[in-house]
Amino acid sequence: MENDRSAGPHFLVVSFYLQGHITPSLFLAKRLAGVAGVRVTFSTAVTSHRLIFPAAPAAGDDPVSYIPYSDGFDDKHDPDKYARGDYYYDRLNADAAKSLSAIVGDLAAAGRPVNCVIYSCFSTWAAVVARKHGIQSVPLWTQPATAFAAYWHFFHGLESLVSANAGDRYFSVRFPGMPPLQICDLPSLLTVSKEDDWACHLGPLRDMCAIMDSFDKKPKILINTSTEMEPHAISSVSNMVDVYAIGPMLTEPAATAAATLFDLDDKDYLQWLDTQPDDSVVYISFGSMRVLNKLEVEQIARGLKDTGRPYLWVLRRDSGSPDVESPPTVAAEAEGKRLGMVVEWCDQVRVLEHRAVGCFVTHCGWNSTTEALAVGGVRMVGAPMWMDQATNAWLMEKDWGIGVRAEVDRGGMLMAGELRRCVDEVMGSEEMGSKARQWKETLGRAAAEGRVKQRIMEFVKDISSD
Template structure:
């Protein structure tokens, strides 16, 4: 008798930084483990992913992954920070999202394809409550490093005063913060939501993280088994951080990357950048990708790259370009594009450095592809990711910004020389990059730690509604 395939419902917050890693996990589950996978995000994001739909909430079968959106009450344009009231949105997200996801679970059950496990990202802790109400086990998918998870966990479990005192000290930039099983950190190394002022528009995000952890605590109290948190990292990379949290089962299943670099649902126009990379010497190109950039920062990057004399590929959306700034889309030494397949670019042999804000997705991709980084973190987990890359793994350097938060052209050139030059630091960084690239590849390969963890998680979903790990 053929064994029934496990069916996973992946529910994600409607932001690209959440959607892409969850899509990658969906494809990994379907490809490597043969599971049935349904992906669900808010209707507004679903519309952006599939703009040709007759109705915005139409279901889509995209290869092995089915897409069924949920409603968050902002189905037309989606929630916009700074435009809509965030507290109203979060209330709508919880109320309407819970009802909508519950309906999806019931609909799939009625079709003879019941869901065996709900996997959700942070900011959607109510998805665990919906799963429990429908008799379905759940697991959280943490899309930042385990170190950041442990920092938030410690903050909300007895260490908030220690962290706050250090951040408010006379010299917060040099005062060290020592948390269990984590490297010594400074205030500037912490996730930004722990250090912003209460009147900041994004201060509410800290309460969203608290809700996420409170849900795990409640789940722990209601069950004899530890709640599961899937981590987009691998055991060898963050061994200490993965053991920093008691009462939860942290399962490293990464690095989770897209298995098909050409299938990005948010893809824009291509410009022949791969052919341009083909024309450059091995390890010579600087890849720059920041997202939104201030005019002053854009000027410094442009002039810094010109001063360095190194060829560069810069990803910059047209709406982020400033009027009056001479930014040629391509010339002999540089090329500016609106979009590129990042994994494809980082895998190209001509790329020798990645200048990045250090989002976790980008940090993981640089590790897997074996490319050193120059980190210029701005907010959220980026500063922690940058210090991990520089201090813990030795795979890059962190650029020092000025009082306005801008990385100057001379500092950019200095960092590029450290990473790509002929000195001892460059040799050491390149050696470390190769080491972690090989470890990441091994973890993902058949028999590797993350491969085995993911398979064990899938196999552990039982008909009785329990997970075994």
């Protein structure tokens, strides 16, 4: 096997340190390693590497090699400093680039030179390192193709139009070849004010597109989506970019749990789900970054209780807010029977594929959205906050027809009455349920036919021939 791999290309997959980037990046690394003759090294920040691999992987157990890079925050990431994107990205462009450059050099010295660097979006500094070493680089887009198309067209002629109307949430924008999107449906980085801390995060994406534009050949991008899910977005950029739709990238439940940065709750939530009727449970999770304050917890708890439906709620104890009540205190009781269960973290793939789950209340992160669509065939209530989440909610509600987007107050809070209204609407809609199941079947057929594997093999072949 080693001899076979030594003749083929060596991919270095570089992931941003957040869970939403690590999950698809690690999946891609493992899929690449399954292609005959291919070597793969996976690299994420030291802090995340330590959480995923508390012990060194046993030699020979995994075809992927793992070498972490240092981003200057090896002891702990500070969410407040990360929010100030200029501070964090300055450290990335200095410390992480230096560390990754050393990794590339060490691999070459060891007789394992890297042929291509694949980097998750927001890790554009990795492309700069690749260019320094004379290596190809390709971004892995961990958001929907619709978001990438919006960014691409924004940076290629539509920036002034979007910026001039950013304050009108219902202003309609027509990107080439795509259905109209309102300002409120666009990725939030395109509409935040320049003074907003989050506006700094637009810089790496602008740099990514500029690097892609600088290539002599048509640039490539890997996107965690499928042509079935986003045909218009893919076609809208295909004349300028070679899009490899290699999604939805989903792993087996055990593999997904192994790649998590958080400890799974030891409560018997799966056994509890086994006791619930089919299509009856409301599953609610706002992902790995959302911080809930005490009032938000109270509103959600009240809304869930008012639905009268059983629920499974992921509420992290380490969410970062001292006002968040400990999870066990907010589970409701009804006539002596526990109405809901609250856990700190769970194996989301296993939960979404469970027969009892009938609705997913979500922040609309892309991984969560695609898991609900392809694994669970589950209706959704979207409560997006930032980044690509509003765009994902638009796809879920307007394009796929499998849920509704909840209205939040001016502070972005989901109120109890609105939560109950949306859950009742979604759970009561046979049409949404039918469409969700159809999407699961459609994407299941694509998976059975090995389309993701085929597209990845095409990518490897194209990289090898460049």
